[in-house]
Amino acid sequence: QVQLVESGGGLVQAGGSLRLSCAASRFIVSTDVMGWYRQAPGKERELVASISTINGTNYADSVKGRFTISRDNAKNTVNLQMNSLKPEDTAVYYCNLETWTRSTYWGQGTQVTVSS
Numbered sequence: 001q002v003q004l005v006e007s008g009g010g011l012v013q014a015g016g017s018l019r020l021s022c023a024a025s026r027f028i029v030s031t032d033v034m035g036w037y038r039q040a041p042g043k044e045r046e047l048v049a050s051i052s053t054i055n056g057t058n059y060a061d062s063v064k065g066r067f068t069i070s071r072d073n074a075k076n077t078v079n080l081q082m083n084s085l086k087p088e089d090t091a092v093y094y095c096n097l098e099t100w101t102r103s104t105y106w107g108q109g110t111q112v113t114v115s116s
Contacts, residue, residue: 001105002025002097002105003025003105004022004023004024004025004095004096004107005022005095005107005108006021006022006093006094006095006109007020007021007110008110009093009110010111010113011113012085012113012114013115014086014087014114014115015084016085016114017082017083017085018082018085018112019079019080019081020079020082020095020112021077021078021080022078022079022080023075023076024076024078025076026076027076028071028073028076028097030054031054031100032052032097032098032099033050033097034051034052034069034071034095034096035047035048035050035051035069035097035098036049036069036078036093036094036095037093037094037096038089038091038094038112039109043091045094047060048060048067048080048093049068049069050096051071051078062088063089066083066085067082067083068081068083080093082112085114086114087115087116088114089112090112092109092112093109093110093111093112094106094107094109095107
């Protein structure tokens with residue numbers, strides 16, 4: 001079992017920045033795929049960005065050039081730097097870990113609200 005704890009959400013004006021962090025309860029190994037998803041009211045959960053040693057980074061088209069995902073293996077954390085935020089980025093953001101055996105773990109979510 002892996003626990004994921006997100007932090008860093010909040011309220012920001014359009015054009016502003018936020019940095020989300022996700023701390024895992026165990027060492028992040030090279031075969032783990034870490035990702036950030038988001039879910040806005042009335043919408044399905046969608047992938048925002050993912051990172052893995054094998055496949056590198058991957059971003060949703062809507063956030064390319066604005067968001068950056070990174071991992072700190074020494075601290076067992078994955079971060080999402082969000083710049084040039086837009087009101088449509090408003091959602092609950094979830095951290096995700098998928099192991100090589102396809103076991104999936106989720107954090108509790110952190111709210112990001114972007115005001116216009």
